[in-house]
Amino acid sequence: MHIYEVLKRPLQTEKIMYLRDLHQYAFEVDNRANKTQIKEAVETIFKVNVVSVHVMNQSAKRRRNPRSRQIGKKAQQKVRAPGWKKAIVTVPANQQIELFEGV
Numbered sequence: 521m522h523i524y525e526v527l528k529r530p531l532q533t534e535k536i537m538y539l540r541d542l543h544q545y546a547f548e549v550d551n552r553a554n555k556t557q558i559k560e561a562v563e564t565i566f567k568v569n570v571v572s573v574h575v576m577n578q579s580a581k582r583r584r585n586p587r588s589r590q591i592g593k594k595a596q597q598k599v600r601a602p603g604w605k606k607a608i609v610t611v612p613a614n615q616q617i618e619l620f621e622g623v
Contacts (some may be wrong), residue, residue: 526553526561530619531606539608539615545600549607558607568615574608 521525531546534544549558555573562570580603584590 521550521552521557523561523564526550526557527565540550542610543613543616544608546550546606546608549605551603551605554608555607558609560619562609566617567621568617569612571610571612576606576615577603578606579584579603582612 526549528548539548555575558573559570
């Protein structure tokens with residue numbers, strides 16, 4: 521997998537804004553990516569050292585079909601795969617990712 525295919529997009533939520541004070545940044549990553557691939561991608565793209573990587577699988581939202589009353593899972597729009605993968609990356613205290621600063 522190519523380095524630029526690992527990271528899909530940065531995540532911007534209120535909780536992640538608080539994590540920036542702890543030098544932690546969150547990204548949506550490819551479902552096939554592992555921790556070492558995520559670490560290499562962040563280090564090469566943003567030119568920072570990565571201390572640790574935490575990866576979690578986010579489940580798809582549940583939905584109910586009004587006609588049959590069956591409960592299923594919502595599929596993503598582009599990929600059509602249920603759920604997605606999120607990575608929280610920690611960098612040293614003296615470094616920062618400029619993509620998130622000033623937002």
